[in-house]
Amino acid sequence: MILTVTMNPAIDTAYQLDKLVIDDVNRVVPKKTAGGKGLNVSRVLCQLGDDVVATGLLGGHMGAYMGSLMDADGIKHDFTPIAGETRICLNILHEGNQTELLESGPEISADELEAFTAKFAELVAKADCVTISGSLPKGVPADYYAGMVAECVRHNVPVLLDTSGASLDAALEAESKPTLLKPNLTEINALLGTSYTPEQVNDLAAALKADKRFADIEWVVVSMGAAGSFAFHGDKIYRAKTPDIPAVNATGSGDSTIAGFAHAIAAGSDDVTVLKTGNTCGKLNAMDPQTGHLVIEKWDEVYNAVEVTEL
């Protein structure tokens, strides 16, 4: 079973408008889905045929509604209930724009977090792989993901961490390391205090080796836009390039890539398969108008066209 964690989920609500009329009434037909980065990961894993359980914190009536949306999507879920209402994240699609309004979400109490910590320990014991995605809600300390990673390491379960800011910093400073991180070039340069270009991958590899925050992370996958993505794995550097197919909607491609990595890592695949699977999922999501959904019928075409080379 692959366990996906979404600590700050949302009811993703999309409004499609020809024109957003300011200071007036706009009538909309909403499209609502169980949202949050971990839910995108879950949906893609379901498409890949994995046994998935989504967990995290779910609150109030809005949380119950989100549960029904997950049921409708066929996503198994085991969230810890909280008192606060689960938030809404609104995406207004208008005149080629995506104007987003993200609610702050509920504040988590110490008791609620303790209940989740216990549930997570139980679920990890049954998991083949864990993904942790997105931000922490209010009331949860920044080092909470670091503790979750340590729990996975204790159980010898691979854990993929996709977050940023203070919670990523805390996880990097901790002794127990995640199995995989997926920063982009800007993010990794910011973390290292460097300004490497795609031409300087060997320097970047050396910097990662020399930095004890990164040295023991099994996979550091750095996306570099048109140059492809580079994976730093032990002493190896891989470069992956996806076929040049135009994106329809790239939102959720990072989450889909995580799903692909988790799928292959949980299956014990070799390095090249891990990288091909992750990159294929990212690409197939970008080709699909729906966020966190793959054009699965193009799997073979894209998978066979993804090039992974060891540098």
Added chain:
Amino acid sequence: MILTVTMNPAIDTAYQLDKLVIDDVNRVVPKKTAGGKGLNVSRVLCQLGDDVVATGLLGGHMGAYMGSLMDADGIKHDFTPIAGETRICLNILHEGNQTELLESGPEISADELEAFTAKFAELVAKADCVTISGSLPKGVPADYYAGMVAECVRHNVPVLLDTSGASLDAALEAESKPTLLKPNLTEINALLGTSYTPEQVNDLAAALKADKRFADIEWVVVSMGAAGSFAFHGDKIYRAKTPDIPAVNATGSGDSTIAGFAHAIAAGSDDVTVLKTGNTCGKLNAMDPQTGHLVIEKWDEVYNAVEVTEL
């Protein structure tokens, strides 16, 4: 007990932003209230100390959430459950603008409507006055309000109807008439096919008398902006003028006026008291930043300053 009807309620969600950034992420702290015109009426009646029951159709988890919001406001409610999810109406307050996004709301099945019809008949039997506010949801025939009005008339319970379009047309064509209608001058001219100005109230009165759609309606109250509002009541014409106090937020003032009329009519008040109470409520709502809420501590000041004269 005063019964308020909201057939198409909503979770009113307000986002306050310094600036709405288009095609980017806006972070918001939401303010959510039980919404719909009938809920504004209910809240004002609660402020006036009336025993109020709110009814209508409430659906799914969002409906359960709306129930908890009504509980928090101290509004007694007895809605018919429906399968569809209650809608959200979003009001983005930004740079002096009110940009509204109104969801279409659920479709009502024949069985659900039948269940509500039975509940409404039970509740009307216990009511001193009924208010019916706002639009009908999808799946409900346009003559449904006409049937509700007939049910009130059968029980000899005064009924105030505040709607527009096809459902108002159907109610006007029906034999059983509502006790009170509250169109503005533009609306009544459209209904009559006339173009009367505030100077032509006697002609308007004659036109209402001559039109069998309006002849038997006890109160037709027509707001005419700066000229005040005119009430056509049997053979009498009253003019009401409110004191010249600037509005802070006029949204919900029509609903508050209905609440005032219902309060006074339920209490069996005389004509002048009915008109003074309705106009006072409308004004006190406009003086309050909160929609469907009166600056109740200014009651005496405003009530005493409302001028009602028989023409």
